[in-house]
Amino acid sequence: MTLTQARPKRAAAPREKARGGGRFRRGEWVGYAFLSPALLLFLAFVAGPFVVAIVLAFFSWDMLTPAEFNGVGNFTEMFSDPLLYTALANTFVFAFASVVTHLGGGLLLAMGVNRMMNRALSYFVRTTLFFPFVISWAAVALLWKYVLDPTFGLVTHYAGEIGVQPPEWFTDPAWALPAIIAIDFWHTIGFTFVIMLAGLQTVPRELHEAARVDGARPYQVFWRVTLPMMSPTIFFAAVVTFIGAFQIFDPVQIITPDGGPDDSTITIVMYLYQKGFQSFQIGYAAAVSILVFVIMMAVTLLQFWGSRKWVHQQ
């Protein structure tokens, strides 16, 4: 059986050459042609800079004078800087909080909107929830700085009306990071919500009906039918939310520049920015970027590994 299958394959090769196929068949060339723009962009703007960053991580370079080979000096210096660990801790706290609140909030909102009977109201709520996501981070950050201004801000004003003294959101080390987590939630929950809503609408109604016919209570339907069927969507949302959250930079830099009170809001990308574009230690910043890549890759692989245990593959 093996021999009879192999013969035609060997026999086909000369015919392809005779047609001018060479190393690639005609169809493959077309495929590569279509792929080439994306491939070139990927090489120029992703793979190329990535390789350069790896090389730069082993050099000292201030962009003003020629680079000097520094071996693993940037890495040893980096791991002996206590600020790096503060930045990593803040980033993990932010990313964890972001993933938990987005998945929970996004799912709840999606379920609520999915149950809406009034179609017009449903579209209105969807648009409203998604709207903040289309606003630039810079505008969002400034908006919330105004809203939460400890003297002139709207929140301060109305809290005062009901006799509540709000905390000093951006100058109190205990509140600065939670405030930014909340702002991030307001800005990006629309994206997670839309993903969750799309996932929710792919769950077959028959399964819900069958579960109810079998006597399942609503929470059992949710727990044993909806959630397992939604698990690939939740997994996707978890991965992209973590990757996005781990790279948080814009709002932190605009709202609490220089790392916030007592470095309470410095994140790893902000640390990278400070080293690269304020201290002009480009090699050092490249080493930090490698660390960021390794951490994100490791966590993502961990998520994929863990997904085998809880993600329901249809």
Added chain:
Amino acid sequence: MGWVGPGGMSRRQVLRSLGAAALAAPAAGSLAACGGSGSGDSSSLDLVYLGDATQQEAFNALFAEFNKSRPKVKIKARGIAAETWGNFANTVSTQIAGGKVPDIVQVATEGQRLFASKSLLEPLDPYLDRDRKVVEDYFGDTDPKLKEWTETYGSTDGKTYFIPGGYNTSVLYCSTKVFADAGVDLPEDGWTWDDFRAAGERIKSRTGAFLLPAGFAFPFLDIMPWLLTNGASTHNAAWDEATFDSPAAVEAAEFVKGLIDDGLSPKPGGDFNAAAQVQKGRLATFGAGRWATLDMRRLKLTDSVRIVPWPSNAEPGASVGWDGWPILRASKNKDAAWEFLKWMMSKEASAFYASAGGTNIPARNSVAASPAFTDDAPAGTENLPAALGYGTPIPSPERGAEAQAAITQGWQAAITGNQSAEEALGSANGKLSGLL
């Protein structure tokens, strides 16, 4: 032309803009690493400056005026509407990495030393010798301190790399309406911290208005004036020793904290438009340089504010920053570039820029005292150039951005009470020392 408090921007934008000024130099420095001039056409001059739409209008008018008198030198000016000097620097360095090396780049005080130390700039001494008459006329009409500071802080080898442009000083813009409503007289010849605080208490009790915003993000206004008026600073005069933890500095931080604690200053940490609050009668004063005059014009408040010196405790004080205009070593149009710098030194150019909406104080004393500068401006505008006489250059060591981060964090912790002033400034001073 001149040291920038970017005009047309809100005060907070200005704070952010100037806060990262030290970045300008390193970024433009990457110029050198990237090789030669991009233009090569001897009749064109590539010039990069920081400017939003409003500033670009004033600059474009200035360049057009230059082209009228030097039609053979065509200026290709690129105004980068960056919000901060840091973003400006990044954009410039990216452009240079792409082969667009300018002939002239506007450099703020904070970047001049670093720029000069990296062999990026062409020594201007031969040009100064060649056109001695023009140069002497210019420096004869400017405060000698401006030349002295440019030579001291803008050079590391005794050569001249910058022509100082305009400058800015820190003064207070005061609402005459709020003061009048509270029955408080504005000072004619300066005032003390105690006078200032007493005025604030009376204003608060009679009108409910705040006395002054107390911040931390912009050392030029939020920190340095308080230090300097108490005989302190973040660094010594040579910028090679940190002095941020001196008893006088601690006293200054405690004074500002007292203003916040007693409700005379709004709590820092948010964002609001000081000029708008003045317009609403909810704020009595705010610190600024010349750029705020443009806001006053826009809000039609020039007749209801007055500019006065910063209140002092130990001595009069003001922070000073100025623009430097160098020619890049890689430029292939050095003679044309010098023609432009020479023209910028002329009285004609200085007056034209001042009247076109310039955001700084003209370096030429005669222009700073002329209607081109004082017309349609608040009363007391003469206090802006006068502050140069007792002012101190904003300390700008080579690792300026990191130093600024340490200073703002320390001041923030001190005035918000997250740490005692002594502890906060002591910790910040340790960081500053490590950067020198």
